[in-house]
Amino acid sequence: MPTSNLSLLDYSEITGSAPIALRTHGWRAKCLQRLVRLDMPVPRTVALSFNAVRAIAGGQMADLTALVGRFDNGQLLSVRPSAENPDWGGPGAVLNIGMNDARHAEISESHGEPVATALYLAFVQGYAQHVARLDPDLFPVSEPCLPALQAALYDYEKEMEEPFPQDPKRQLAEVLRSMARAWEGTSARLLRQAKGAPADAGLGLVVQAMAGGYGAAGSGAGVIQFVESVTGAPQITGRYAERGQDRAAVSNNPQAMYLTKDPRGASLEELHPEVFAQLVAHGAMSRQKLREEMQIEFTIVNGELAVLDALKVQRASRAAVRIAVTLAEDEIITRKEALMRVTPRALSELLHRQVDPRGHRDVIARGIAASPGAATGRLVFTSTAAQASAARGEPCILVRRETSPEDIRGMHAAAGVLTERGGMTSHAAVIGRGLGVPCIVGATGLRIDLKTKQLHTGRQVLDEGELITIDGTAGEVLRGAADLLEPATEQWFNTLLDWADELRDIGVRANADTPTDARIARDFNAQGIGLCRTEHMFFEDDRLTVMREMIFADTGQERAAALARLLPMQRSDFKELFKIMQGLPVCIRLFDPPLHEFLPHTREGMKQLADALDKPLSEVTRRAEELAEFNPMLGLRGVRLGVTLPEIYEMQARAIFEATIETGKRGEKVVPEIMIPLVSAMREVELVKARIDAVAAAVRVEKGTAFEYRLGVMVETPRAALRAGEIAQHSDFMSFGTNDLTQMTYGLSRDDAGRFMSYYVQSGVFPEDPFHVLDTEGVGELLLIAAERGRKSRKSLTLSICGEHGGSPESIAFCRAAGFDYVSCSPFRVPVARLAAAQLTIKGDDAKDQMPDLR
Secondary structure, three states, X not given: OOOOOOEEEOOOOEEOOOOOOHHHHOHHHHHHHHXXXXXXXXXXXXXXXXXXXXXXXXXXXXXXXXXXXXXXXXXXXXXXXXXXXXXXXXXXXEEEEOOOHHXXXXXXXXXXXXXXXXXXXXXXXXXXXXXXXXXXXXXXXXOOOHHHHHHHHHHHHHHHOOOOOOOHHHHHHHHXXXXXXXXXOHHHHHHHHXXXXXXXXXXXXXXXXXXXXXXXXXXXXEEXXXXXXXXXXXXXXXXXXXXXXXXXXXOOOOOOEEOOOEOOEOEHHHHOHHHHHHHHHHHHHHHHXXXXXXXXXXXXXXXXXXXXXXXXXXXXXXXXXXXXXXXHHOOXXXXXXXXXXXXXXXXXXXXXXXXXXOOOOXXXXXXXXXXXXXXXXXXXXXXXXXXXXXXXXXXXXXEEOOXXXXXHHHXXXXXXXXXXXXXXXXXXXXXXXXXXXXXXXXXXXXEEEOOOXXXXXXXXXXXXXOEEEEXXXXXXXXXXXXXXXXXXXXXXXXXXXXXXXXXXXXXXXXXXXXXXXXXXXXXXXXXXXEEEEHHHXXXXXXXXXXXHHHHOOOOHHXXXXXXXXXXXXXXXXXXXXXXXXXXXXXXXXXXXXXXXXXXXXXXXXHHHHHHHHOOOHHHHHHHHHHHOOOOHHHXXXXXXXXXXXXXXXXXXXXXXXXXXXXXXXXXXOOOOEEEEOOOOOHHHHHHHHHHHHHHHHHHHHHHOOOOOOEEEEEEOOHHHHHOHHHHHHHOOEEEEOXXXXXXXXXXXXXXXXXXXXXXXXXXXXXXXXXXXXXXXXXXXXXXXHHHHXXXXXXXXXXXXXXXXXXXXXXXXXXXXXXXOOEEEEOHHHHHHHHHHHHHHHHHOOOHHHHOOOOO
């Protein structure tokens, strides 16, 4: 079998000494050249450059006599795609080019008619479908035999009005033209652009001599790799099929044998021990020299090994982390390279259980993958049912049309959440990500019937109590209990993030509302709590009743009495958070939502509340109607509550300060950060600050203990961003709540945006959903204005973002370039943020050059 270095065909000339570059010939050509230089037995190969393929697609075709002449006379050829990035795909490979009546007769004589017929029939079928573009139904896959071959040749001639081409040069020319034009097609272009390819991405083509494994008993084809694709553990895997020609021979082939010794049957190691040893050596060499875990495609021809191709092992996220860390620990790549080889978002998959990709999937519905992870449980349709199921120790999946704040306890209790409506920034999606609960929203074709307690999926009806699995990573609902993989936060995960922390230059905190959230944040090495939403603490049953008593209080004295009952509860909450965070900063946002969110929304709920408060139903209903607002997001909430009902913030401030003192007595110094939400004017901050300072002074005198605290604001309105200079005079820090700031900047509710946002993105109105990816132009400009004016007024001003955007790599890049001190995100996104921040440092990404000029 002849071998040589790769040759270069650049449309019109062949130069055997020309270099092969990734940017001109693609990854496959470059990889094969490296294998040749490593003295692996690669069949003779010619690489066509991007320019050559573009010329062929445009209708220009060089005389292929010289190209065909590079191969032995009568040699069958294959053509494979070679894009710059293997993830961008390309046309399927075409094998056995040059097969014709004459070659059929020759192979029949040398290897037998069945072998020749199988080769010829497969080529005719593939050529007819992928090159001549004939109807696949005319050329069904069939058992190879002479009648089937004759029928295929007859059908081809009938459809094309000419016999099947016999000239190998014409066959090759048509294959090259077909593959070149397929790459330029609209569908192929859109598909690869969705995978990150530029619009003008080029395609190279690799023409290679077939080293067919269709010979004697010592011939065949297979693939081999040296790590397990799901876990990344060292393990030789792959299959080998006798009398095969390429990787297709082992795909879904029950006759394919294992590579290593196996009690289930024969193995390559036993049949061809010398070839197996060569493959193991080639694998080790590829890992060392190509600095990657590779999968090798090979054939054996009469006992001799041929290496056809090698590509990076396809891997799950947990395998990607282990492989990168192991390569760095073995000093094959650097730590920085290891960090750059793992996609930050891929870490999310390691933090939760995942559906095992090796198992069976019975998909019954699809939706938006809103919160990663997988969970199996029994269907329930109400939060009450979810809590009851959790109390019995039975995992459940909470299914709702859409969730509301009243469902938070049910979401806490459920193993997973599925909603009929919603988008990436809907209530269910945001809370699901915050809780680390797998969640799918906007499930297509889903219909919930609460009367019959049934879930309709279009083709199936599921009753309450039936078992389902939701895959929040893929956005798929599966019937029954799927095989799950446990979280993979073992040594390789922690090692990678330790390396990231050594490099990153922006802080990462967590949004944590409960002790459970705080513990998760600490486990993931968050540098503090950047947002503790205190209102979530009031939804527990014992507190909700007291909250409602406070809301229905007729006098300030009655309201103060109710708040006095909440004080020890809040103090206990904060003490627990301080204890868990062990001296790290804790930023506590004062009460934010409108009061009506704590009231029931059904008549039955109102009756129960009237009984609990010992008030007439009419009075309860009237009060609830008074609290209702036309637009609650823009109503009596946030700092407006603190100004008009100051007792609430005073109680919370006292609870924070008393918890600070009691924690300090245990030897842990705490400097709490108190954040005022939804400010829009300096005077609001002055009023609230004066009351909090007064509470602090009173607590210091009562307890005889000094303590420190920091007071800041949450910037969620455009006016606060524009007036940041004067607001900063009374603030130690500014944290940007980009969720509400985006809503107010766009004049758009994130809960309703899902109805049309995909159409807007597809139409090019917005490049991305601004609630999912930070709008660095509009909202970003407000952040930059506020940062500049705030720090001009107060140089020591701490800047951060704490909205849903805080954990995204794009937002971190923006904040880092803008000089922010830290980002804060949900606990389960902390590892993502740590890695993304380190990668930005490695890239030396000076995004400041890309910031809008505000002068």
